[in-house]
Amino acid sequence: MKHERSVTMAVSFLLSFITAFGAAGCLISAFSLPLAGSLAAMTLAAALLSSLLLVLRHGGTILLCLTALGCGYLYHDGRAGQQLAQLIYHLTSIYDRAYGWGWLVLSEQAMDLTVFDWPVGILSTLTALTVSRCICCRTSVWLPVLVSLIPVVPCIVVTDTVPGKLFLLLWLTGLILLVLTTSVRRENAAQGLQLTMAAALPVALGLCLLLLAVPQKDYVNQAADIQSRIRAAVERIPQAMDTGMNSLASRFQKDPPSRVDLAGLGPRLPFTYTVMEVTAQSGDTLYLRGRDYDSYDGLGWTATRKRQEVFSRTDGPSEAITIRTENRKDLLYLPYYPQAETMLSAGRVENKNGIREYICTRNRLPENWRSLVYQNPAGDSGKWPQYCSIPEDTLREARELLSGRFGSDAGNTEKADIIAALVTDAAEYDLDPQKMPAGETDFALWFLQEGDSGYCVHFATAATVLLRAADVPARYVTGYMVKTIPGQTVTVTEEHAHAWAEYYEPALNVWIPLEVTPGTDVPVRLPETEPTAPETVPPETEAVEEETLMEETEPPSPETAPPVTLPADPEQPAVPQEAAGMIQGIRKLLKTLLTILLILLLLSLIPLQRILRLRLRYRSQHTGTPNHQALRRWQEAERLCRLLKLEPPELLLNLAQKAKFSQYEIIPEELQQFDTFCHSCRKQLRERPWYLRWIYQYIFAAY
Numbered sequence: 001m002k003h004e005r006s007v008t009m010a011v012s013f014l015l016s017f018i019t020a021f022g023a024a025g026c027l028i029s030a031f032s033l034p035l036a037g038s039l040a041a042m043t044l045a046a047a048l049l050s051s052l053l054l055v056l057r058h059g060g061t062i063l064l065c066l067t068a069l070g071c072g073y074l075y076h077d078g079r080a081g082q083q084l085a086q087l088i089y090h091l092t093s094i095y096d097r098a099y100g101w102g103w104l105v106l107s108e109q110a111m112d113l114t115v116f117d118w119p120v121g122i123l124s125t126l127t128a129l130t131v132s133r134c135i136c137c138r139t140s141v142w143l144p145v146l147v148s149l150i151p152v153v154p155c156i157v158v159t160d161t162v163p164g165k166l167f168l169l170l171w172l173t174g175l176i177l178l179v180l181t182t183s184v185r186r187e188n189a190a191q192g193l194q195l196t197m198a199a200a201l202p203v204a205l206g207l208c209l210l211l212l213a214v215p216q217k218d219y220v221n222q223a224a225d226i227q228s229r230i231r232a233a234v235e236r237i238p239q240a241m242d243t244g245m246n247s248l249a250s251r252f253q254k255d256p257p258s259r260v261d262l263a264g265l266g267p268r269l270p271f272t273y274t275v276m277e278v279t280a281q282s283g284d285t286l287y288l289r290g291r292d293y294d295s296y297d298g299l300g301w302t303a304t305r306k307r308q309e310v311f312s313r314t315d316g317p318s319e320a321i322t323i324r325t326e327n328r329k330d331l332l333y334l335p336y337y338p339q340a341e342t343m344l345s346a347g348r349v350e351n352k353n354g355i356r357e358y359i360c361t362r363n364r365l366p367e368n369w370r371s372l373v374y375q376n377p378a379g380d381s382g383k384w385p386q387y388c389s390i391p392e393d394t395l396r397e398a399r400e401l402l403s404g405r406f407g408s409d410a411g412n413t414e415k416a417d418i419i420a421a422l423v424t425d426a427a428e429y430d431l432d433p434q435k436m437p438a439g440e441t442d443f444a445l446w447f448l449q450e451g452d453s454g455y456c457v458h459f460a461t462a463a464t465v466l467l468r469a470a471d472v473p474a475r476y477v478t479g480y481m482v483k484t485i486p487g488q489t490v491t492v493t494e495e496h497a498h499a500w501a502e503y504y505e506p507a508l509n510v511w512i513p514l515e516v517t518p519g520t521d522v523p524v525r526l527p528e529t530e531p532t533a534p535e536t537v538p539p540e541t542e543a544v545e546e547e548t549l550m551e552e553t554e555p556p557s558p559e560t561a562p563p564v565t566l567p568a569d570p571e572q573p574a575v576p577q578e579a580a581g582m583i584q585g586i587r588k589l590l591k592t593l594l595t596i597l598l599i600l601l602l603l604s605l606i607p608l609q610r611i612l613r614l615r616l617r618y619r620s621q622h623t624g625t626p627n628h629q630a631l632r633r634w635q636e637a638e639r640l641c642r643l644l645k646l647e648p649p650e651l652l653l654n655l656a657q658k659a660k661f662s663q664y665e666i667i668p669e670e671l672q673q674f675d676t677f678c679h680s681c682r683k684q685l686r687e688r689p690w691y692l693r694w695i696y697q698y699i700f701a702a703y
């Protein structure tokens with residue numbers, strides 16, 4: 001074609017202008033956006049400049065440099081960002097009136113703006129650039145299609161925001177012409193231009209007839225039901241994401257590690273998955289002890305191995321507590337204090353047999369234990385020197401903080417009460433506190449002196465360090481804190497996870513938990529089933545329980561006591577537990593099977609689409625006249641050369657030109673030359689790295 005470059009530039013200019021101007025105009029007309037400048041002039045300039053430059057040899061580089069300069073100007077000017085923030089607020093406020101989603105305010109400074117020149121102009125410019133690049137450089141059509149959809153998609157979210165007919169007509173005309181002619185243009189530029197010019201008038205007339213046949217005034221809004229469904233689906237998304245994250249976190253949950261890293265301590269994630277269920281005879285705050293840590297180096301806590309101590313109490317009011325964990329745990333979570341002799345190994349009680357349900361009879365301290373200790377603070381705490389050890393610098397500064405706060409004759413409990421008040425008032429409770437800055441050498445001192453907020457890990461660490469500085473044996477403990485209801489089963493979730501300090505009281509010869517975290521009220525969660533009443537625990541169950549908790553005796557029996565149950569309400573007939581469990585199990589099985597089938601179906605589509613594409617390509621290359629077969633095989637050779645970034649052989653190019661432009665008939669030996677070259681190309685592709693081979697095989701279907 002004569003003057004092919006000029007025709008390419010003209011077609012590029014026209015298509016890029018009408019597509020970009022129509023897309024931006026749809027957004028303006030649908031939302032009644034005010035503009036201070038002329039959108040047509042801005043789009044015209046972008047379409048003309050990109051079409052002029054992209055037909056030149058180094059025009060793409062020049063256009064890229066101009067784009068970079070424009071981005072720098074926009075960043076320096078700042079108005080584009082403010083107008084974009086106001087545009088987002090404007091759009092989301094309209095969506096909020098329709099669906100109640102809420103609106104998004106990104107910048108308070110942009111609230112006074114009343115024009116949207118820059119965001120709309122940038123969208124039209126990007127659309128014009130991508131369309132011009134598609135035509136002049138013969139690239140894929142998907143990028144300009146996606147870019148042009150950006151200003152149009154917001155118009156279809158709400159049914160009241162209908163674009164103007166002229167803008168919609170221009171956008172659809174440019175987009176349809178671009179999509180229809182891209183494949184021809186990429187094979188032959190001249191034929192692509194001819195097809196574009198020939199199809200322009202029929203496409204425009206067809207769209208005009210369509211708009212006239214279905215005028216906008218006759219549109220009936222039948223989207224009320226769709227809007228309600230969309231709103232319900234969107235409202236379920238946060239809950240579904242929360243459930244999915246909790247389920248995933250529950251699967252990967254691990255038991256307390258042997259070290260707690262304080263230097264890298266970040267925000268506490270709000271997981272709410274179920275950890276265990278607890279049934280107690282009395283209602284109070286129950287601390288379920290998991291593991292304690294004895295060694296502090298300023299940046300973390302470590303549980304020393306081969307450390308064994310007895311954790312039990314043989315006198316005091318007793319109570320049976322039933323614990324059933326959701327998953328298998330490597331340790332047993334126990335209340336203060338097990339009646340049976342229980343041995344702590346490395347700060348925890350090992351769950352050697354992996355039991356998930358057990359009953360622990362605990363002996364509590366008497367109600368007036370605090371007054372007894374204050375009246376008789378006798379006892380020797382010197383037998384626990386390892387629980388008073390902290391770094392020298394920490395010890396010196398911690399004692400300065402405690403200077404003059406209690407007398408020399410104060411007992412351990414009196415010191416603990418004073419330290420608890422000091423630590424509780426040191427900062428506010430926050431699940432997303434400031435992270436300890438790099439260069440700090442002691443977490444507890446940094447939190448007490450500079451930290452303004454924290455959660456249980458922060459407060460418990462500070463209290464344990466101060467207790468040790470006051471010569472009170474103390475250790476850092478992790479576990480769960482839950483409020484129980486008499487006779488009812490309470491669900492313990494990950495939000496009940498807690499850390500506290502534990503100090504030794506020689507007058508009672510026990511370790512006492514010390515709560516120092518402000519705002520430690522936790523919600524009470526009941527299981528989904530009806531509450532049940534406690535039954536009398538048979539004596540033989542207590543014997544089994546004592547054998548379970550004693551580590552120096554024989555291993556615990558895997559058989560567990562039956563869960564405590566209440567008779568059902570006679571007015572509400574309940575489904576038998578066996579039937580309900582069977583139904584629930586069948587439902588879970590069906591869901592699992594359907595999920596597996598869906599995954600297998602999706603996975604099978606990957607090789608199936610490859611096989612289908614290979615067969616269709618093979619059929620097109622081996623049917624029809626020899627010249628037709630030669631052209632199809634030439635296209636395959638070109639495609640493989642693009643993957644290998646090679647130039648096709650001149651011999652094959654000459655054969656393809658003969659097959660297309662002359663009366664010469666290609667012979668089988670010449671067709672074989674195409675096959676031989678394609679075979680060598682596929683062999684080279686198979687020698688690439690495995691991830692590239694996967695892409696070539698299943699995405700490009702090269703072999």
